[in-house]
Amino acid sequence: MNPLKIFENWYKEELFRTSVSIPSACCLSTIGLDRYPNARFVSLKAIDGESFIITGPTSSRKGMELDAIPKAALTFWWTETERQVRIQGDVQPLEVKIADLYFKERNLTAQLISNHFDQGEPFGNPTLHFEEFKKDMKERGAHEIERPANWGGYRINPVRIEFLKFDESRFHNRQLFVKTENDWHATFLQP
C-alpha cells in the first residue's frame, strides 16, 4: 500500500476520535546552522500529491535553516489511536500563488501579526511594540492584508516514512517505507 494513503487513513481515524484543539500539530525538525538539531511544533496544512505542506514566516530561524539545508523531519504522535509517524524529506519552498492562498485563509489578526512582527527577532520593548501593533490594527480596519514577502511555506517531499502502532503486548508494529526511484519499498522493523 502507498504510505501516503496509510498516512491519510491514520490521520482521518485520529481526527475522528480526537478532541484536541490543534490536531494538525506535528514536530518539525531542521538541521541548525550550528548543526544542532532544532525542533518545534507546526501545523500540517495539507498533503498535496506526495508533499506535506507547512506554512509560516520564512525569515524565521526555521526558514533560514531550511534555506541552508533543505532537509527536514516531521513527527506526529496521535494519542487517541496511539500511533506515531516519522517523516524525513527534502524541502522545497511553496509556490508563491499557493502561499497567497494559505495567507488569505488566515484570520485578519493572524495576517496582521505576520505583517507586523518578525518571528523570532528579539523585542526591544514588548509593551511599546504591542501598542504600535494595536494602532496599526485600528488604522487598517478590516482591509485585506497582502501576504508579506517573508511569509510562505514549504513542501516536505518524503524519502522515508515510518509508521508505529502501539500494541498492548509491547510488540509494537513498525513499518518503514523508503522511496525508491519511482515507488516505495516497505519493510517491517523490530519493535
Ligand SMILES: Cc1cc2nc3c(=O)[nH]c(=O)nc-3n(C[C@H](O)[C@H](O)[C@H](O)COP(=O)(O)O)c2cc1C
Ligand atoms: C501547536 C503549534 C502549532 C504551531 N504552528 C505553527 C505554524 O504552522 N507555523 C509557524 O511558523 N509556527 C507555528 N508554531 C510556532 C512554532 O512552534 C515556533 O515557535 C515558530 O515557528 C518559530 O520557530 P523558529 O524560530 O524555529 O522559526 C506552532 C506552535 C505550536 C505549539
